[in-house]
Amino acid sequence: MSHPELDTAEIARWIGDTARPLDVIEPDAPLLHAEPLADLVDEVVVAGIGMTTRAGRETSEAAHRVLRILVEQKGFRALALLDDESVVAAMDEYARTGAGDLRLILDDAWVPWRNTETLAVLEWAREFNRRHPDDPLRLFGLTPEAAKPIHYEQVSDFVAAAAPERLDELKAHYEPILTAHRSGEHIQRANGTHPGRPFVDHAKDALALLDSVPGIAGAPEVLDAARRIVHYHESSTAAGRRNFATESADVADRIADWHHRTGQRIMYWEGVSNTAADRLTVAALAQEFPTTGSLLRKRFGNGYLSLAVVFHHGKVRADIDIPAPSPDFIDTVLDLPDRKSYLLDLQTESPGAVHDWLHRPGKLRLIVGTYNPHRDSDHYVAGAGLADWFDILLWIRVITPTHSLIPTQNRG
Numbered sequence: 001m002s003h004p005e006l007d008t009a010e011i012a013r014w015i016g017d018t019a020r021p022l023d024v025i026e027p028d029a030p031l032l033h034a035e036p037l038a039d040l041v042d043e044v045v046v047a048g049i050g051m052t053t054r055a056g057r058e059t060s061e062a063a064h065r066v067l068r069i070l071v072e073q074k075g076f077r078a079l080a081l082l083d084d085e086s087v088v089a090a091m092d093e094y095a096r097t098g099a100g101d102l103r104l105i106l107d108d109a110w111v112p113w114r115n116t117e118t119l120a121v122l123e124w125a126r127e128f129n130r131r132h133p134d135d136p137l138r139l140f141g142l143t144p145e146a147a148k149p150i151h152y153e154q155v156s157d158f159v160a161a162a163a164p165e166r167l168d169e170l171k172a173h174y175e176p177i178l179t180a181h182r183s184g185e186h187i188q189r190a191n192g193t194h195p196g197r198p199f200v201d202h203a204k205d206a207l208a209l210l211d212s213v214p215g216i217a218g219a220p221e222v223l224d225a226a227r228r229i230v231h232y233h234e235s236s237t238a239a240g241r242r243n244f245a246t247e248s249a250d251v252a253d254r255i256a257d258w259h260h261r262t263g264q265r266i267m268y269w270e271g272v273s274n275t276a277a278d279r280l281t282v283a284a285l286a287q288e289f290p291t292t293g294s295l296l297r298k299r300f301g302n303g304y305l306s307l308a309v310v311f312h313h314g315k316v317r318a319d320i321d322i323p324a325p326s327p328d329f330i331d332t333v334l335d336l337p338d339r340k341s342y343l344l345d346l347q348t349e350s351p352g353a354v355h356d357w358l359h360r361p362g363k364l365r366l367i368v369g370t371y372n373p374h375r376d377s378d379h380y381v382a383g384a385g386l387a388d389w390f391d392i393l394l395w396i397r398v399i400t401p402t403h404s405l406i407p408t409q410n411r412g
Helices: 008-018 057-073 085-097 102-107 116-131 149-162 164-181 185-191 199-210 220-234 244-262 292-303 330-334 352-358 373-378
Strands: 046-051 078-084 138-143 266-271 280-282 287-289 304-315 341-345 363-365 380-382 392-399
Touching: 008 330, 008 341, 008 352, 046 057, 046 292, 057 116, 057 266, 057 304, 057 392, 078 085, 078 244, 085 102, 085 116, 085 138, 102 116, 138 244, 149 164, 149 199, 149 220, 164 185, 164 199, 164 220, 199 220, 244 266, 244 287, 244 292, 266 292, 292 304, 304 330, 330 363
Parallel strands: 046 266, 046 304, 078 138, 078 266, 304 392
Antiparallel strands: 280 287, 280 380, 341 392, 363 380
16 A cells, blocks of 8 residues: 655654653652653553563663553552563562572573663562562563473483483583573574574484483483473474464463452563554564554453553664664654653644554564664564554663673673
8 A cells, every 4th residue: 555755844743742751761760750651551451561672771771660650650560571480480589578599580581681671670679579568569471481401401410320321412412402591593593603403303302312211211300301491492483383373362361360360450571572552563573463462452452551662773782783773664753863762652642644654554673683783674563553553652762782691602
């Protein structure tokens, strides 16, 4: 479908007139008596907080401030994370009781969470719960328990004791694929560091090796660990067997079930490709699917709020500079060069041309693990309009990298 030429000047004027300045985005700064966001969430049951990159310090800190506003000023009491439910249960235990070593807990978390910005969120959650022991903030995970490095150790220790002559053979399978827990297999393929053989094949061969190890029939926990490792690699993005529609529905069910059981208002902090309130296509995956946010919008109506944290340009890791977005991206129109950041209510009244633009299908830049700055224009989501995906936009002009907790030599 063809569209009339955009009047970007009119849209920019509307954004400039409508956007509320965000004078403070630092998460530790005192909350304002009248935070710009606070009066927009009164009827919200689930707030989706979507990021166009998890690798930016400023975008992560802005999301942290949103969490603080929702919890401290609006009474939200649950934070849902798209990660292994056992790992998030450990985060929840830390937030409620202080038990555990937070850095060790994050060692098992999904790689994008392993940074000091996430650490700060969990430390804030702990401090909030210390002050509110009878009304704590809870955390819950949205994916089943998955393989972790400890499962590889469990299998290796068994083989070392029962059949030490087979240990080198086992290590030849496990050592290459353990790297996926630091840098996903699909990311390794994209950046040219992948060793070659599909990781799932190594995992299956390791499982088959156990069949000939003495005593394995009496060690069901070892077989369970090896099978969990196979499942982890079978269900990876690189294996090409993920069903994103099914995953979205499962996550929406978990969030809805938590609300129905507890009555708590929930914050769902994830990437925009999960939280957006309408279907979309992720260019990197070349497939369209219903997002979790779109399913939550169907369940809760306007009780589901979709908020996006976006940016214009900057750096994510010392070696990746993200340029200004392509001229045909929505991000370009959002740029107000004289502002550092702003909040924009996308559902507020707008003149006809602006309204049409807000609901016109477009491309919004998305930075994922396979991002290549030399092919910046290939990285986006598409399929709906900005105001169909999101209710509120937090825009930040320049970002710098998050502070990784993964040692430099262990990164992919």
